[in-house]
Amino acid sequence: MLPDHVTEQGNVVQSLWNGAWVAALATGAVVIVLILWASFFHRKRRAKADLPPQVRYNLPIEMLYTLIPLVMVSVFFFFTARDSERLTRVDGDAPVKVKVEAYQWSWRFTTTYNGKTLPTVAGTPVHDYHQGPQLVLPVNQKVEFTLTTDDVIHSFWVPEFLFKRDVIPGIPESNPGRKFQIQTLNKPGVYAGRCAELCGVDHSRMLFNVKLVSQQEFDQYIATQQAGSAQ
Structure with missing residues (x-):
């Protein structure tokens, strides 16, 4: 299912x-x-002992x-x-672009919205995906992901995306295998994410979550993040 x-x-x-x-x-x-x-x-049949033609x-x-x-x-x-x-397929015109950095044993997310880069969100190994780093995205928007890692093979997986992509070290940034895009639906909520590739002792704690919010709430989030980085 x-x-x-x-x-x-x-x-x-x-x-x-x-x-x-x-x-x-x-x-x-x-x-x-x-x-x-x-x-x-x-x-x-017993009545017909002979073999058929x-x-x-x-x-x-x-x-x-x-x-x-x-x-x-x-x-x-x-x-x-x-x-x-x-x-x-990656069109390259997504207004929201997310650089995903996987490392032993958590995630870093750097979001760029309409050309403006927000402060990086990072985490540490956790036991509950709600406690991990949170990636905030708007509904009804195209989002482009770029995956990178410097240690071992990880795998970026959000079950509700119905899509999983391995994060492999040593692949050039120009390689299309490092990128994918999604078009979010109008389904606000918090969705669990995890590493789906056995990557070390704390692999099971390599959790995060994706929070889909309305465009108004996302704009407020952007303003808050930019104000915080300016201080």
Whole structure:
């Protein structure tokens, strides 16, 4: 069961997930029906001890069980490739940009909004994601993330994003694999985040949270942060 998503990209993941399950269940049902049909209607009967006519091959059937899987795999590949492109596309025009720095064993978030950089939010290992560093984002906005680390492999994961991306050291900043973007939905709230890659002794305490707020509340947050940095 997927959690309720808070991003537009979550709709893509949800659709692909549901479609994959429908296709898998339909394929499974067809296979089970064919197995039962073959078991009941082609079993050897005592009244007919002779073997049925034997053939070396059946061209129509062989073409059928070759072409059908080929068509199925092609359809799966098309939808997966299409949705992967949508999920990994970065337009570069997001008004909110977040630099995510993963380290043993917490996170640093540096937010830039309309070209203005806010003070970095950092944390220490915690036992409750509410106590970890908080990333504040506005609803109904495009957000671009840049992931970086200097120690070991981490993984940035917010379950409600329905998206996870590894944070790998040594990858140049120009590499597109370091970036991804989301379009937040109008679902204010506080959402848990964590590292999803075993990264050391305090991996389980590498927690944070994302707080989605209204645009008015986000503007107030921006003003407060800028006023604090000016002092």
